[in-house]
Amino acid sequence: MRAAYGVETVRTAERELMARLPEGALMQRAAAGLAAVCAGLLGRVYGSRVVLLVGSGDNGGDALYAGARLARRGAGVSAVLLDAGRVHAGGLAALRAAGGRVAGDALGVLARAELVVDGITGIGGRGGLRDAAVPLARAARDSGAVVVAVDLPSGVEADSGEVRGECVRADATVTFGTYKPGLLIDPAREYVGAVRLVELGLDLGTAEADVEALQHADVAALLPVPGAESDKYRRGVVGVVAGSERYPGAAVLAVAGALRGGAGAVRYVGHGADAVIARFPEALVHAGPPSKAGRVQAWVVGPGLGEDADGALEDVLASDVPVLVDADGLRPLAPERVRGRDAPTLLTPHAGEAAALLGVSREEVEAGRLVAVRELAALYGATVLLKGSTTLVAPPGGAGFAVRRPVRVNPTGTPWLATAGSGDVLSGLAGALLAAGLGAMDAGSVAAYLHGLAGRLAAGGQGGDGVLGGAPVGAHDVADAVPGAWRGVVGRWRAAPGTPFGTA
Numbered sequence: 001m002r003a004a005y006g007v008e009t010v011r012t013a014e015r016e017l018m019a020r021l022p023e024g025a026l027m028q029r030a031a032a033g034l035a036a037v038c039a040g041l042l043g044r045v046y047g048s049r050v051v052l053l054v055g056s057g058d059n060g061g062d063a064l065y066a067g068a069r070l071a072r073r074g075a076g077v078s079a080v081l082l083d084a085g086r087v088h089a090g091g092l093a094a095l096r097a098a099g100g101r102v103a104g105d106a107l108g109v110l111a112r113a114e115l116v117v118d119g120i121t122g123i124g125g126r127g128g129l130r131d132a133a134v135p136l137a138r139a140a141r142d143s144g145a146v147v148v149a150v151d152l153p154s155g156v157e158a159d160s161g162e163v164r165g166e167c168v169r170a171d172a173t174v175t176f177g178t179y180k181p182g183l184l185i186d187p188a189r190e191y192v193g194a195v196r197l198v199e200l201g202l203d204l205g206t207a208e209a210d211v212e213a214l215q216h217a218d219v220a221a222l223l224p225v226p227g228a229e230s231d232k233y234r235r236g237v238v239g240v241v242a243g244s245e246r247y248p249g250a251a252v253l254a255v256a257g258a259l260r261g262g263a264g265a266v267r268y269v270g271h272g273a274d275a276v277i278a279r280f281p282e283a284l285v286h287a288g289p290p291s292k293a294g295r296v297q298a299w300v301v302g303p304g305l306g307e308d309a310d311g312a313l314e315d316v317l318a319s320d321v322p323v324l325v326d327a328d329g330l331r332p333l334a335p336e337r338v339r340g341r342d343a344p345t346l347l348t349p350h351a352g353e354a355a356a357l358l359g360v361s362r363e364e365v366e367a368g369r370l371v372a373v374r375e376l377a378a379l380y381g382a383t384v385l386l387k388g389s390t391t392l393v394a395p396p397g398g399a400g401f402a403v404r405r406p407v408r409v410n411p412t413g414t415p416w417l418a419t420a421g422s423g424d425v426l427s428g429l430a431g432a433l434l435a436a437g438l439g440a441m442d443a444g445s446v447a448a449y450l451h452g453l454a455g456r457l458a459a460g461g462q463g464g465d466g467v468l469g470g471a472p473v474g475a476h477d478v479a480d481a482v483p484g485a486w487r488g489v490v491g492r493w494r495a496a497p498g499t500p501f502g503t504a
């Protein structure tokens, strides 16, 4: 699990560590790690042209000490000081002693730079870049130099991933001690480039992470694997209420996701039965209502239901099993109806649907995704999966949830997934995992992880770190790629119990 901690937690841990170390030791660790990454990116340090953008706080100090290390190895290092009257004195002295200099013509040195170190602001930055810093951020971007952000790209909000106004666009970010939420969440993540963590020795052991991201090993441990005793009910039967005469395809895609998610069986209820059976003869179809369709261990309700959503939604919410509500199921959804349920509820809106539920604009949700997903989880007392370029999954919040648990951010997304029907596949996938017994947080975040990997596999390219290879795909391609994603995560063949050692 990759964990990201908010600024207050980082500062507390830093204070505790600093009290045990000689003065300045932490900054030297940071600067050494930063200089090493810069040297690696430059390839040849001797004779290179490096420009430091130096703000008035310790972020600027890191840049100056790293610049001193590069200057000692023969780089030509120029510091652009945002406020000559307020600069990290020790760092500036170190740079000068190593042969670096303060630049008079900021835009001139930036135009000739090979590498720019962005030390304008780190975790102390607030409210986007100030006016004096804006032309420097633009010149750094336009110079063609490699831009390395110190701790965070200056201008991003460390705790929320919001970007207010102008912001430095980095090719790489060297962050210290721990990841910060803003490095993992859009829109800020778009400005971060490749992230390198430099360990400082912070003790974050008892602190609660603000944001966490699953990694392959976490997902592999959570994926349900059938044993010899498994039957369809042990694997999980998922009910899918989706599709309509107008949108039968949503039914097919949600059922496809559910089958690929490992469901022991899928019960389909709705107007898309003929289309579902034609594509998936293994599905069990029913005319409805859902409560009369037979035993299920989780429901998925909403994709492509159109105007028919209300009755089926009410019927499903009255059940005592986990329910995933998506798409048209979200429109008529009253918070008290969800809060009153005993079994888990997982809501899976995209930004537009989340905006409608919160009564704000779509732009507001997209600009502040972490805040929006937490608000929805509090309003509904439910787990909320907010779809998007960095899909977030928030645990239920609000009254009765005193402990603030981390929001999960999905690291596997790809822009190729922004295609019609892709969300229907995700719903089916998450529904199957709910039916298999995963909690709503795990079901949502594991489904998002596999779905992202499947999108990348189907497209044939990587969607991360700004590199988008591959080719366009349809949602059905994504569903078809889920087994490959699953195999990739599990990563190794598991011997069936009792298999003699050494046999093929």
Ligand SMILES: NC(=O)C1=CN([C@@H]2O[C@H](COP(=O)(O)OP(=O)(O)OC[C@H]3O[C@@H](n4cnc5c(N)ncnc54)[C@H](OP(=O)(O)O)[C@@H]3O)[C@@H](O)[C@H]2O)[C@@H](O)CC1
Residues within 6 Å of the ligand: 014, 015, 018, 026, 027, 030, 055, 056, 057, 058, 059, 060, 062, 120, 121, 122, 123, 124, 125, 126, 127, 128, 129, 130, 133, 150, 151, 152, 155, 176
């Ligand atoms: N603590 C540690 O142990 C370690 C910390 N480390 C490093 O310290 C960094 C934190 O340093 P920090 O606390 O000095 O804050 P920092 O990010 O430099 O910014 C504050 C300065 O920026 C200014 N400013 C604010 N907003 C602005 C804006 N929008 N646009 C422009 N300027 C703005 C603000 O000005 P003021 O508001 O005071 O006028 C203030 O002067 C951290 O990210 C890491 O890099 C590492 O060395 C490892 C050890």
Ligand SMILES: [K+]
Residues within 6 Å of the ligand: 059, 118, 119, 120, 121, 122, 149, 150, 151, 152, 153, 154
């Ligand atoms: K920075």
